Amino acid sequence: MQAEQQRTLTRSALYRLVKEFRDGILDGNPPEDYCYMVSDPLTTVLELHGIQNRLCRGEVVSPWAQVSAPHRNGIYGHFWIGLPDGSIIDATASQFRRPCGRQMPAVYIGPRPEWYFDEFESALQWRRECLAHIPPLF
Secondary structure, eight states, rough: HHHHHHHHHHOHHHHHHHHHHHHHHHHSSSSSEEEEEEEEHHHHHHTTTOOOOOEEEEEOOOOOOOOOSOOOOTEEEEEEEEEESEEEETTTTSSSSTTOOBBBBBSSSOOOOEEEHHHHHHHHHHHHHTTTOOOOOO
C-alpha cells in the first residue's frame, strides 16, 4: 500500500505538500535556523503519505550564504530529508546559495547537492578509511 501511495503522489504534489507544510511552520518567518523544526515533523507527514524517508543531519558548505546562524568558514550545520533513491527534500533550502551564488529555491527536491554532506555518510566513510589500514586479526 505504501509503495502504491508513493507512486500516486506526483513530484508537483510532493512539492506543494512540502511547501505548504513549510509555510505553516515558518508562519512568515525566514527559514534560517528552522531546518530541524521543519524537517523533523515533515518526516512523519511524508510517512503518512506513504513516502519512506529519513531525517539527515549534516553540513552545507555555502560561503555565499547570507545566514546569521553560527558557522565555521561558511560551513553550516543543517537538517534535511533523505529519500530511498538518494534524492533529498530540503524544506529550508532558500537560506543557502549555490556555489554559483544563486539562491536555492524555497523547497529543494532532487539529487543531494555536492555541497551537502550527510553526517552519517561522512562517519561511515571515515570508518571505512580507518578500517582499511588495520591488518586482519586472523
